[in-house]
Amino acid sequence: MPITEPLATTTAPGAQQAAPGPAGPHPAEPPPPPALAAHYYTDPALAEAELNAVFAKSWQLVCHESDLPNPGSRLTAWAAGREVLVVRTDEGGLNAFLNVCRHRGTRLVDGPEPEPKTAAAIRCPYHGWTYKLDGTLVGAPEGRQIPCLDKPKLGLFTVAVESFLGFVFVNIDGTAAPLAQTCAKLAEQVGRYAGGDLVPVGRDRIHDLDRAEVQGANWKVAVDNYLEGYHVPVAHPGLMRLLDYQNYRITEEAEDYVLFQTPLRDKPSSNWRERLYQRLTSTMPGLRAEDRRMWRYAVIYPNTLLDFYPDHVLAWTAVPAGQDRVAVPGGFYTRRGSSARTRLARRLNIAIGWITSDEDAELLRRVQHGIRTPGFEPGPLSRREAGVGWFADRIRADLGSTEGSGERR
Known part of the structure; x- marks a missing residue:
C-alpha cells in the first residue's frame, strides 16, 4: 500500500501543541525521547517477544x-x-x-x-x-x-x-481498553471522514495479507518512517512540491494515538499530476470546507496507520513478516455520492501515493541494512521526529528495558 507519511511535529510528546510556525530551534522545549536502540529492530528474540507483549495486548x-x-x-x-x-x-x-x-x-x-x-x-x-x-x-x-x-x-x-470509525479491530488477549474510550478525541477529530458507510475502491483489502506488498525492513522501521517528515525534503521531491512542509503539526497526541495534519501548498507544483491534483482537489460528502486542502494522518498504537484525505481514506497496517520484513496490507475507501471531480482527484492522489510508497520502500531497505552494522546506535532525534520518540517510548514500555542487551546484528 502507499506509505504517505505525515509530517512530524515540533511539539514534544505530552506537550500542548503550539500554533504552527517556521521550523527552528526551540530551546525551551524538552527534546524528544530517544530513538530505539538498534537491537530492537534486529534481535530475533525481541521480534518473538513482540507477539505477546505488543500485538496480542493491543487492538x-x-x-x-x-x-x-x-x-x-x-x-x-x-x-x-x-x-x-x-x-x-x-x-x-x-x-x-x-x-x-x-x-x-x-x-x-x-x-x-x-x-x-x-x-x-x-x-x-x-x-x-x-x-x-x-x-x-x-x-x-x-x-x-x-x-x-x-x-x-x-x-x-x-x-x-x-x-x-467503521474499521474492525481485534484484541487477542482481551485486555485492551475499548478504542471508543482511548481514542475518543481522535474520533471527534476525524469521525466525519470515516464510518461503516465507506465503500472500498479497487481490489486491495486490509485482511488480504496474500496480496500485500512486503518490504525489506522490520515493522517498526515502517512505523517510524510514517511518524516523521524530517526526511521529506531529501527523499520525497513530490511531497515537497505538494505539501506546505513548514506548516505541519500534531493536532492530537495521546497515549494510544497521534494525529497529524499538513496543508497543501498554494504554489502550483511544477509536476503536471501534482499541479492538476492541487487544482481539482475537492471533498467527499460529509466533509468541511477546511478539509479540502488538508491531509491528515493517524497512528493508533502500535501498527494501525490511517490516512484521511479530502477524497478518500487509506487504512493500512504494518504486519511483521519476519524480523527484517514487513507486510503492509491495506485498502482505499471513499463515500458514495462523491462528484466526478472528487473521483478524478482521488485517482491522482492515489497515483502520487504509489510514487511515495516506492521511495519509502527503498528508504526502509536502506535503514534495515544500516542498523545491522555492529556497534551502531542511533543519534539524537530532531524535533521533527518527535512522533518517533513517542512510539519508541511505547515500545520500551511494552517490552521492558532491553538497553544494553540483545545481539547487535
Whole structure:
C-alpha cells in the first residue's frame, strides 16, 4: 500500500501543541525521547517477544465493516501471529474467534476469499463439527461416540472485537481498553471522514495479507518512517512540491494515538499530476470546507496507520513478516455520492501515493541494512521526529528495558 507519511511535529510528546510556525530551534522545549536502540529492530528474540507483549495486548486492524455486509458474512485475518475469523451476526453485530476447530485443530475457513463467504453457521470441513455465529458448538456427528462431549465447554475460542470509525479491530488477549474510550478525541477529530458507510475502491483489502506488498525492513522501521517528515525534503521531491512542509503539526497526541495534519501548498507544483491534483482537489460528502486542502494522518498504537484525505481514506497496517520484513496490507475507501471531480482527484492522489510508497520502500531497505552494522546506535532525534520518540517510548514500555542487551546484528 502507499506509505504517505505525515509530517512530524515540533511539539514534544505530552506537550500542548503550539500554533504552527517556521521550523527552528526551540530551546525551551524538552527534546524528544530517544530513538530505539538498534537491537530492537534486529534481535530475533525481541521480534518473538513482540507477539505477546505488543500485538496480542493491543487492538489490531483486520478489515472494514463493508467487508462483512450481511448476516453470516465471514473473513479471516492475521493478528498477533494468530489467524482470526470475523463474522457478522444475525443481529448485525460482530464476533471474532481463533480460526481453529475445537476438535482436532482444523482451519475452519480458508481465506482470503474474493468475496466474503456467507453462511448461517460455521462448519468444520474435516469432521463436520458445527458452530453458531456466536461460537457455540451445536453439532458433532455421531456425538454419542465421543466420550465426555460437553458442547457448552467446546465453543470456539473467542477474540475481542470492536468497530471503530467503521474499521474492525481485534484484541487477542482481551485486555485492551475499548478504542471508543482511548481514542475518543481522535474520533471527534476525524469521525466525519470515516464510518461503516465507506465503500472500498479497487481490489486491495486490509485482511488480504496474500496480496500485500512486503518490504525489506522490520515493522517498526515502517512505523517510524510514517511518524516523521524530517526526511521529506531529501527523499520525497513530490511531497515537497505538494505539501506546505513548514506548516505541519500534531493536532492530537495521546497515549494510544497521534494525529497529524499538513496543508497543501498554494504554489502550483511544477509536476503536471501534482499541479492538476492541487487544482481539482475537492471533498467527499460529509466533509468541511477546511478539509479540502488538508491531509491528515493517524497512528493508533502500535501498527494501525490511517490516512484521511479530502477524497478518500487509506487504512493500512504494518504486519511483521519476519524480523527484517514487513507486510503492509491495506485498502482505499471513499463515500458514495462523491462528484466526478472528487473521483478524478482521488485517482491522482492515489497515483502520487504509489510514487511515495516506492521511495519509502527503498528508504526502509536502506535503514534495515544500516542498523545491522555492529556497534551502531542511533543519534539524537530532531524535533521533527518527535512522533518517533513517542512510539519508541511505547515500545520500551511494552517490552521492558532491553538497553544494553540483545545481539547487535
